[in-house]
Amino acid sequence: MKIGYARVSSTGQDYQTQLDKLQAAGCEKIFHEKQSGKSADDRAQLQAALEFAREGDVFVITKLDRLARSMNDLTTITSQLQKKGVGFVVTDQQIDTTTPTGKLLFNILGSLAEFERDLINARCDEGRKAAKAKGVQFGRKPKMTDEQLDTLKADVKAGILSMQAIADKYGIARNSVYRLAGAKEAA
Incomplete structure (x- = not known):
């Protein structure tokens, strides 16, 4: 057959x-x-x-x-x-x-x-390396600017707002606040 x-x-x-x-x-x-x-x-x-x-x-x-x-x-x-x-x-x-x-x-x-x-595969790798050398950023664009990130960290350090309130302020998830601020999430 x-x-x-x-x-x-x-x-x-x-x-x-x-x-x-x-x-x-x-x-x-x-x-x-x-x-x-x-x-x-x-x-x-x-x-x-x-x-x-x-x-x-x-x-x-x-x-x-x-x-x-x-x-x-x-x-x-x-x-x-x-x-x-x-x-x-x-x-x-x-x-x-x-x-x-x-x-x-x-x-x-x-x-x-x-x-x-x-x-x-080799041509793709060469293309990626050349693009990186020219300053091309791969991946998704960051949602926050460096200034916003600094302000977020200051808000966390000040301790005035809750983590959820900070997350709402920047339009991100609460766990992202912990990650971006380098803080440990409370259990």
């Missing part, structure tokens, strides 16, 4: 093209999901498809990156299939691991996919 697996990363994407190709490849059972490809462990339909596969079956996908984004995941999945006696086919890249040439091509393309992911 040919078992198909289709995946897209977000709800805005459509896997109908993958489903059409898997049906054209003769898949009798197709598993599909909208889930990130970052980790194979987090994909319920992939796990169900791998569990469903039996000796003599062929596991079919349209592209390697629909199955995994790391060589480690790719190797783990294909080793699992191999141990079960299940063939592996990637239609768009014409990979068939039941042949020596298909195994070679699979390993080369898997390594390239991992290399591409590493390059993307």
Whole structure:
């Protein structure tokens, strides 16, 4: 039996093209999901498809990156299939691991996919570092200015207002007053 697996990363994407190709490849059972490809462990339909596969079956996908984004995941999945006696086919890249040439091509393309992911991560890291060097602040903007924070600390130190009254004055939560003032919350 040919078992198909289709995946897209977000709800805005459509896997109908993958489903059409898997049906054209003769898949009798197709598993599909909208889930990130970052980790194979987090994909319920992939796990169900791998569990469903039996000796003599062929596991079919349209592209390697629909199955995994790391060589480690790719190797783990294909080793699992191999141990079960299940063939592996990637239609768009014409990979068939039941042949020596298909195994070679699979390993080369898997390594390239991992290399591409590493390059993307490196470029993002460089971009973050460059932005920080230019003074870009990441994360949410502070709700309070430095002056407001100094005044809040003075209010806490003076002890005239309750912590809740100070929180209401600045439009923040009471536990934020404790955190910002460096005070210990009473039990």
